[in-house]
Amino acid sequence: MKLYEFPPTRSIRVRWALQELGVDFESISVNMTAGEHKSPAFLKVNPAGKLPALVDGDLTLTESIAIVLYLGEKYIDKGLMPRDLGQRAELHRWLMFAATELEQPLWRISRNTFLYPEDKRIPADIVRAREDFASMAAVLEEHMKGRQFVVGNTVTMADFVMAYTIDWANEFQMLEAFPGLKAYMTKMYARPHAAPRIAAAFASVGVNPAQN
Structure with missing residues (x-):
């Protein structure tokens, strides 16, 4: 399973879900500040040029909410998706x-x-x-x-x-x-498997939105 992500984006939601599930995945960083989300290689993954994107075998899924719902359904025994x-x-x-x-x-x-x-x-x-x-x-x-x-x-x-x-x-x-x-x-x-806060995610890539 591959997660195409860039820290400050809604990739955080999917990373968080994967970490809470305890699922192994490969992180593929797509540097939006460098324009990598507009590269031909990434546009083959998501023609909209947006993050996150999840590739699971033959399935390529975009839109963070759709992805977390898919993960909840796929690993329903983990209890993060209600059965009721x-x-x-x-x-x-x-x-x-x-x-x-x-x-x-x-x-x-x-x-x-x-x-x-x-x-x-x-x-x-x-x-x-x-x-x-x-x-x-x-x-x-x-x-x-x-x-x-x-x-x-x-x-x-x-x-x-x-x-x-x-x-x-x-x-x-x-x-x-x-x-x-x-x-x-x-x-x-504060949960042990939480993803980074947005501010920390921006800092990790050296971006300060207030300066843009």
């Missing part, structure tokens, strides 16, 4: 919530802060995106009251995705109003 239909539905619900309601505002902030060239950034959209994130983070904060994990009473694939997403918001100092989410994130990253 209702809990599985809840897991899918919160994964979609993370991808649509929480990630999208964070992407807008990232694009208008350091991803887009300065002449293409829209500062006003950062303000609106922060508002959009806060309203949805409040929903998750309420859901997590009295809970250790997003779904059920044990850790699942939903937690690795959600903790990373919350850490992304934390990088923009957006958790002040959400102590429950911050505590949940901290506890998740």
